[in-house]
Amino acid sequence: MAVRKGRSPLEILIIGGGIGGLCLAQALRQAGLPVTVHERDESPEGRRQGYRLRISPEGEEGLRACLPQPLVDLVVATSNRRESAGLMAYDENLEEQWTPSFDDPRGDRPDRIDAVDRVTLRRILLAGLGDTVRFGSTFERLERTDGGRIAAHFADGTVAECDVLVAADGVNSRVRAQLRPQDKPRDLGVRTVFSRIPRTAAIGAGLPEILRDRFSYVIGTDGHHLGLMPMVFRTRPTEAAARLWPDAGLADAEDYYMSVFNVHRDDLGMAEADFFALSGEELCDFVVKRTAAWHPDLRGIFRHALPEESFAVSLRATHPVQPWEAGPVVPLGDAVHTMPPSGGVGANTAIRDAASLAHALADVASGARELTDGVAGYQQEMVRYATEGVQMSLRIAQWSIKKVDVEAA
């Protein structure tokens, strides 16, 4: 275990066992630092989390830095079997549209990943952590103790003390609400219906070849926007886990498309409260009706969206990204830099934060740096790359979704 010179070990408490919090826990465990994660979900399956996650080269580098090698191998084995790189865009009649071009940093490297299944990733991030993660533990508030430590209070009445508290509690962060309410992410006005569509059903319903194997956008002239992303497992998760980490508890999943249907709140045709009260089945109906005039090959696939796996969210962004006071309460991920999923970088940025913060905390624990110095250094870099991520995500949202309240951000 790493020990600060002449002092007791640095005790770290993470609020939130999402992507960033679990990556950090894995990295700290590898560095031998005592860490506990408090997660409000009752279990790993707790809630709707979305489906496919694009992984950027920076996110992949962060995963490799945080995880032990067998778990890295498991991420690679269960990642998306990429057929085509890049993004294609069409209008609702399937006429090809201009798209921004970019260099594919992975080239044809088969060991590199471009997307993963989110539920599979969360299971992998939990592997080996055991009772480091306390499920069903909802953070309520914190206070500083007379001894200069942080006391975290939980909804079940328990209190835990630590030297460093990491706010990894996501877009609606309670820690941020207590300490920095002014940093609340702004509403971009876009409402999104996320769905999962089984791949075999979508292809059987006539999904055109051009949309099958790559990330595609349909930018409707009617103000609606659709993103369609394939998730084709390289190896079935249970098969890969049996070989690499049998206790990972991975569940089998069939190949699918994640569909993302965007509409501005002014064009919902109903009150917002009514929209968010729609059931999964009603949300699927909403998309089917809104695309009734689209190319017939596109219309058919929505009838196969799984209602129980369809849900609505509001797109939000933190702008500008601001550092917190450099001290024992440190933010990470969406809690400090929320961005719309249009750029596919929110989770990647949280993973990058985890790798960088773990490094800084290991230096503090070993006595090589003071806490304020380590936290300030981490935040300085984080604010720089997170700001780039937010700006890039907003630019892509403006190009593809068109009607976005960016001036609010």
Ligand SMILES: Cc1cc2nc3c(=O)[nH]c(=O)nc-3n(C[C@H](O)[C@H](O)[C@H](O)COP(=O)(O)OP(=O)(O)OC[C@H]3O[C@@H](n4cnc5c(N)ncnc54)[C@H](O)[C@@H]3O)c2cc1C
């Ligand atoms: C549908 C969708 C698709 C996306 N696609 C992509 C993509 O392709 N690529 C990409 O990079 N990003 C994507 N993102 C963004 C990405 O999901 C987030 O940026 C990422 O999850 C942030 O990680 P995080 O650890 O900060 O927060 P989260 O992963 O949200 O984790 C926060 C955790 O804190 C817990 N929590 C919250 N409050 C409390 C509390 N009071 N007490 C205890 N625990 C608490 C929550 O239950 C949760 O587990 C997408 C987002 C959405 C909604």
